[in-house]
Amino acid sequence: MxxxxxxxxxxxxxxxxxxxxxxxxxxxxxxxxxxxxxxxxxxxxxxxxxxxxxxxxxxxxxxxxxxxxxxxxxxxxxxxxxxxxxxxxxxxxxxxxxxxxxxxxxxxxxxxxxxxxxxxxxxxxxxxxxxxxxxxxxxxxxxxxxxxxxxGELHQREDPRETRVSAPTDSDLERIRGKATAQLDRYFDVNGLGWGDKQKYPWSEPIEYAFLRARLRHDDPEHTQWRDRALATLDAEAALIDPVWGGMYQYSLRGVWDRPHYEKIAMIQAGALENYAHAAMITGDARWLEPARAITKYLLGTMRDPSGGFYTSQDADLRRADHSSVEGEVYFALDDAGRRALGIPRVDRAVYADLNGLTIHALAELYRASGDRALLDAALAAATRILATHGRASGPNMLALSHGPGNAEALRYLADQAAMGWALLSLHRVTADPRWLDAATQLANSMLASLAAEDGGFYAHTKDPDAVGVFAERRKPLPENALAAQFLLELHGLTDGDGSTDTPYLEPARAALLAVGGDAQIESRGKLVARYLSAIELLGASKIDISIVAKPGDPVGDALWQAALRVWEPRASFERSEPGQRYPDTGAAAIYLCSERSCSRPITDPAQVAAEAEAFLLRE
Known part of the structure; x- marks a missing residue:
């Protein structure tokens, strides 16, 4: 040839x-x-x-x-x-x-x-x-x-969809952020809402970036307007929620939000839950929890594995053994009895680590917003199951996850390690249980050992000795590197104490963002740059510590802890400590918020946490 x-x-x-x-x-x-x-x-x-x-x-x-x-x-x-x-x-x-x-x-x-x-x-x-x-x-x-x-004339066709890779022209992440932000903003449909016009997807990551940029640049109307745009989009995309069984459909057709395509996939459920949870925390308005409850009704019912963990997807159409089909538009227009009389669309009952990581993180965030213990219990059960069935020790103080259960796969995937690591940190945040931080640390250590490239960034998977042709080339995908960076940045913030302790996680996170920040790759990723932008913002943002100082079992301390968890602050690390460990014993449970340059006064009334925390954070 x-x-x-x-x-x-x-x-x-x-x-x-x-x-x-x-x-x-x-x-x-x-x-x-x-x-x-x-x-x-x-x-x-x-x-x-x-x-x-x-x-x-x-x-x-x-x-x-x-x-x-x-x-x-x-x-x-x-x-x-x-x-x-x-x-x-x-x-x-x-x-x-x-x-x-x-x-x-x-x-x-x-x-x-x-x-x-x-x-x-x-x-x-x-x-x-x-x-x-x-x-x-x-x-x-x-x-x-x-x-x-x-x-003998076979030749490769050029394709504009192919991801283009190029080395960054410099190490200026602020320049890269500006370029990528302008690119993402061009996708926003001002009239129809959402990012994209022909098909309406409930993209969760642009919404999270919109919330983050509005928070970090709260004195700039160019950025604060994105909070309102994100909230308006969340209102619009609620039309994709199944009114009978709950759960969110994958997307809508013809540039409107009320012509759904009826498949339900785990990634969409997780992203929407996280968005609605944060909308409730940011606005203080409980109405944002209503669509979230409709999604968790479906998630905890249809999509939950009895042994813990969550399934992958449900088909858009009912396909039956006699090869006849009922299209989603007909099927999902029926009420509960009408649907069940025909049968249930196929559910893919595979339990994958990456999708479970995203779901666990979303449930933990929704628990913060709602205080619903059933959500936390489901997240804890899923994490316990994934670690038990997908995990194995890969070295001293190292844990690696397979994609599916059984640890049978030869390859280990970046998406699995990063998504589950991020999820475990969210469980540590809401429980203060050190076992989740320990497991996340072991995942990060394994990720650095087996997936990090010498020239920066992370490969999508471990080396495949059987791969041939184009598949022998390991890639460093932007979305997965962004998630890995976000995980490592949060882990660094938790483990560097007051900022004086070096950790092995900060520089690999920065290197990952630089490694995938070439102009060609940014341009070819289209809307898939939002999490990358969030990671750049968090890398450059000042650190916030939120500490709850109380004796174990103190009911006021527990109430302060729950109030603190409802504070939406992406820069923050949360911790519980006893009086005298890091802060003096004043005789009363208290919350302290500290930045790199100042600390709040002690907050001792749970009812005042939201207002006083917001006032402090807006000064930072």
Missing amino acids: TTLSKLRSLSLVGLLLGCATPSGARDNSNSATQHGPTEWASWSPASFERAAREDKLILINVVATWCHWCHVMDEVTYADPEVAALLAKHFVVIRVDSDARPDISERYRAWGWPATALLSPRAEPVMNLRGYRAPQVFATLLRELIAEHAR
């Missing part, structure tokens, strides 16, 4: 611009009887070895169990006799569950699901396809690639 060249195929570009409707393609597939459905190979060294040995092209189909168009493409395109025959003769076809493989999901998420990656027999990239492709269009594309390969 000739070396792949960076050429553009005009005929294929034309094919990709056209997309037949599912209904027309469905009629064509009804006659598919000769070859049967496509048979999928596993993601394994044997599959890639077979492709190289037999000189077959590789097709990788990245799907999600909840994905409507993935199901349609299965039923229509991959069941088509011509497509099935072409694939069987000329390709090794591999299917990957995007939720089960964070590394493959990260690589292809810009193309949505289903994503179709077409590669040479040696796993060199040729082209990637976004979404559904009708059988006739798909078969034409396959034949063209087969002919190119036979002539």
Whole structure:
């Protein structure tokens, strides 16, 4: 085979611009009887070895169990006799569950699901396809690639969706922050609300960044307006909450918030919970807890594993054993009895570490806002389960998590370590139990040992000795590095005491933000820069300590602790200490807020904590 060249195929570009409707393609597939459905190979060294040995092209189909168009493409395109025959003769076809493989999901998420990656027999990239492709269009594309390969002219197509990586031009994170903030702001739909206009996703990270920038720059109207925009967006996206069972649908169509696409996925539930919890804490208005309760009703019911932990997703449509389907628009318009009479859409009961980390963190934050002990109990049970079934010692004072239970996977993923580490810190914050801080520290130590790159930043996963072609290149993805930095910055704040103690966590966090801060990568990440921006802000922000000084079992101290937890301050580290340890024994339980330059007077009345804390924080 000739070396792949960076050429553009005009005929294929034309094919990709056209997309037949599912209904027309469905009629064509009804006659598919000769070859049967496509048979999928596993993601394994044997599959890639077979492709190289037999000189077959590789097709990788990245799907999600909840994905409507993935199901349609299965039923229509991959069941088509011509497509099935072409694939069987000329390709090794591999299917990957995007939720089960964070590394493959990260690589292809810009193309949505289903994503179709077409590669040479040696796993060199040729082209990637976004979404559904009708059988006739798909078969034409396959034949063209087969002919190119036979002539030795196979070449890689340029793709604007491909993540571009470049080294930062300098180490000025403030310059990078300004550029990335302007980029994110351009996505905001002033009239329709939310970040993006054609499809309305309840993006949680831009909302968190909006809250943070309004807090840190509270004297600048350019930034404070984003608090109101975030709150208005949260109001609008409540239309995506299922009024019968609760839970939030993944997104809405046609630039409005009330035309949902009906899958429910864990990441969306976690992000929305965190947003609504923080809205309640920031505004002091309990009405923001109402949509959060509708989401937790679903989360703690349908999506909770009996042994602790949370499932991954629920399908948008009801798909039944007789191969008949009820589309989500019809199904979710029914009441509870009507839905149950038809059956329940499939729930993906996999329990993954990264999604559980995000959910645990959100439940802990909602517990802070509401005081609902059931939320904390669910978060504690999930964390206990993940550590027991996904964790293993990886060295002295080191803990590594597998993605799924059983510790069977050879790879360890950055998203799992960072999300669960961040979650464990949230549990330490609300319980003051040192075991959660200890586990988070062990995760951070393992992350630094096995995932940190010598030139800064973190790889998406540990080294895969079986990887070939493009998959042998480990990537440093921006969103996952941002989460890792956020986790390490919070851990540093908890462990450096009064600021005079060095920790091994601050500089790796800074290096991670710099490593993924090149202009090309920032630009190619679009809206996915919000958590990165939050991490930059927290890196440069002054530290706040909130200390509750009381004897164990003191009811006033306990009330002060609960009042302090309801204070929304992303810069803060919370701690409980006994009188005389760090602060003098005045004979009464008290809260102290301290920055790098001043401390508040002792706050002894739980009813005054919110007002006095806010007054102090606005001066910082």
